[in-house]
Amino acid sequence: MNLRHTRSLRCGDVARPVELKEGDGWTTYDLTPPQLATLAAHPRLLALHPESATRWRLKAKDRVGSVRLGSGEGTVQLTITPKVPVDRLLHLVAYAPDRVEFDPRPVTAEPRPDLLPALAHAFVSAAGHALGQGVLHDYRETYDTLPVVRGRIRHADQLRRRPGVPVPLEVVYDDHTPDIPENRLLLAATRRLLRVPGLDPVLRAALQRLTARLDGVRVLPAGARPPEWTPGRRNARYAHALVLAELVLRGGSYELGDGRHLAVDGMLVVMWRLFEAYLARAVGEALRHRVGGRPEPQDRSHFLDTAGQHPLKPDLVHYLPSPHDAVQRPAAVVDAKFKTRPQRDDLYQMTAYCVRLGLSEGHLVYASGSPGSVDVLVGSERLRIWRHIVDLSRPWRDLAADVEALAQAIDSARTTRSG
Structure with missing residues (x-):
């Protein structure tokens, strides 16, 4: 038995931290009944053993990460710190992003901009493979004002905006364009990685080549949500790169730890x-x-x-x-x-x-x-x-x-x- 820490968790609506370490011994916490009920409802994450009515010994199982559990007075932020440093963890995740369980409920975390290089190499490789057969295009309905007919004339708009004037014309047509959600996601992740200080020059040059390949793709506005995409045969060769791009944009630059600076999606990994x-x-x-x-x-x-x-x-x-x-x-x-x-x-x-x-x-x-x-x-x-x-x-x-x-x-x- 290894009782290395004793922490007190007060009751309240704000999530209270429970911090454990992968492969570590037992840690003692004072738990309120709602907090105990929250943790007991997740036996896959940790083991509990009573010392008294309010004091419990906790030990992590085989998952690492940080996740928000429960609600109201029972809300707990459980953080299980991996034995390996976080940059190594994210390097592994970059090769197997499908092994990560994301939870949309926000947890607090500490910003760590130095971690993103661990994902950059894998992202560049995956994006290069995705674009190796050419940039994916799709048809998009486009509304425009042109001096000649293209597609169909929008008669109602033409009469309302330019009654009796033959040109320019209000038209709608299907444009075969690279400006689609998949490419916007790749471009956003590439631009995010280019802002990381201290990147290897060779890696930075590879990222810049990716931005050049994605010419004609719109840049996401600051603060905009990453575009949604649906896996299918059309974008199958993009799939790995898109998952890595989402990982870069949704939290590749945070520490799984104490978190008083930033809110991110919860993340759990079976090591x-x-x-x-x-x-x-x-x-x-x-x-x-x-x-x-x-x-x-x-x-x-x-x-x-x-x-x-x-x-x-x-x-x-x-x-x-x-x-x-x-x-x-x-x-x-x-x-x-x-x-x-x-x-x-x-x-x-x-x-x-x-x-x-x-x-x-x-x-x-x-x-x-x-x-x-x-x-x-x-x-x-x-x-x-x-x-x-x-x-x-x-x-x-x-x-x-x-x-x-x-x-x-x-x-x-x-x-x-x-x-």
Whole structure:
């Protein structure tokens, strides 16, 4: 038991802070009955244990972030601080924004303009991919006054504004334009990032090229809400960049902490899920750039049994063309573990992946610890299971280099074993 803090929460209509740390011990709070009821209604977020009628011990579970809970006298702002620094957390979020739960109820937070560079690299990459096939256009109904007919004449407006005058004409037409919500959102995020001080010059130049690509798109007025967009086939290639753009505009520059300066949307993240998604996508992209092929994060197309009742759930399967035919086959399997030490079950799981996928090596990636390998006998064959480390305590700028090194190690292991 580790009772490190004792705080008193007074009753009132204003949200009272409850501050916990990921992976920390118990923290004691004096809670009013309404505040206790609010926290007890969210067992996924924290555990509670009574000391007395009004004193309770609290401990965070596997989510980090800040969220406003309850109402009236029971309103609480729960903040669970991650073990990793916030800039590293946001670097992970940039690769897996779909793993973030946003809550529209405002929480208070501390402005941190130095955090946005953690998102800028991923945003530039995603936006470049989105615009690689050209800037998305759509038709928009436009009302205009022209000296010639274009589209349809607005007869009522023409008679009201210019009775008996033949020109200019009041017309309405469909304009094929880049000035659509998706492009406005990308432009707004790009301009927001360009205002961040201390950006790497190469990154700043890439952002300026994005603004040039979005010529003809209107700039959002100051204070305007980001435009809404609806995912679909038309804008599918924009989807990742748009989610990152929303993250930049809705709160990429705030600390998850004490918050007396600024109101932002609440945000909660399950760290182990975020780590898995980050590793799968970042390593998959690094392998694709290095050796080609097709990365499949969270691949669910393989089963342990012949009846297809027990799906395998590796975080990443990377496919390469077979040397004998054009069919792409599994070439590497990677599984991320947000743990401090390896466990035997991890070896069992990776052995099953390798056997089912027909691979002679597998790769486990941990957030801390020491690298190594284990040889496993399967019949007369020998599997090698590698243990890699991507240390989240390192500066976020170094994480990209670590991922590149991991992709190189995976490819080297594959070519060495196949050779």
